Amino acid sequence: MRRITASWIRDLVAQLCLKANFTLRGDVITQLKSAYIREKGKRTKDILAAIMDNSAIARRENLAICQDTGMPCVFIEIGQEVIIKGDLKKAVNKGIEDGYKKGCLRSSVVRDPLLRGKPVYGPAVIHIDIVRGDKLKIIVLPKGFGCENKSRLRMFNPTIEINAIKEFIIETVKMAGPEACPPYIIGVGIGGTADYATFLAKKALLKKIANSPLRKLSNPIKKLEQELMAEINKLNIGPMGLGGKSTVIGVNIETYPTHIAGLPVAVNISCHALRSATGII
């Protein structure tokens, strides 16, 4: 067994909060750059240039990429040979507080969802998984709520055609329209149960985004991702919703076995500022 002290976890979470909020993911920057090249309109190009300038300023000056530094979502994979000395969840939430305070990140969480009150830093939404090995992996995903508010879940019949699922996903993006800060990255969860599908949709945002030529893909899920991307990009929502070919710069799908009687599909939209950072102890 390998011992990991809770204070190491606290320190790592704090670092990851800063990294995620100041440094836009490389895969996102790459796709923003190709969107800039693809677009022809001056205003569309200007908006994409502003988004890229913004990420450069944020990185250079340790400023939050977006003032909505999100509800912190923390994904933890604990190796089954790990023993944690101390309180894991407390360490994560203390780490969030340390990181957010240090980075002047925004307190955007209210302790009571109905009574609201003064915003604080946490707690984070924590997802814990037990895996093989003796390592502990932590991913921090600060999720802004402009886009989180556009999430949807539908429980389809098991006999449904894939086209109806595609339509649901496309409709979700249409409903988000200009409000959730396009160009978007779309996370889709297919299968499991209602709760698990929504979890998968969020988890899908952690995967690298890519734009691969359709003909080269043999994996049906990868193919579906690219087909969705092509179809959504015909909607002409574009950056800031003011038109263009870049409504989405990534579609990621996660799947899981499901019940014979159903087919849950969940969609979690991310704004262009898809922020996450990973660390391993």
Next chain:
Amino acid sequence: MKRINTLLIEKQLGGLKAGDEVLLSGIVYTARDQAHKRLAEAIKKRSSLPIDLKGAFIYYCGPTATPRGKVIGSCGPTTSFRMDEFTPVLLKVGLRGMIGKGRRSKEVCRQIKKYKAVYFLTYAGCGALLSKYVVKAEPIAYKELGPEAVYKLEVKDFPLIVGVDSQGRSVYD
């Protein structure tokens, strides 16, 4: 690009059309969900307001904390339509300009036309970049709301796109 000023907006308003790109200088107040709720309640109860809304500009924004040595932290726009239910009441007492992101309701567009106001969009998700156009910032009301407090901002050449002009025309139509 056209330059406008919050003080001169009465004169400049008529020349602004949905889709125009402008640079704004002057004073704007931040206010988002909870501040709107409070302002609208205060107006309905005819109690005094912490800011004078006559001719005022509101920016739908809740900035991060201010890093040492900076005027303000990251300060981009939040989604405007959440303020839609409160906007008509604010327009009635003189609100003149709004800055945010995304669409407005049909009712808000009608009220914007009625009261000769204007709604602007600014670069969404670009809070670090937009902080460069703020020259002064201080929280002036509802400080207990933290990032949802009302801040008085002085902006210089803040980049905007006219979202709904004073004729009620929307850039999204």
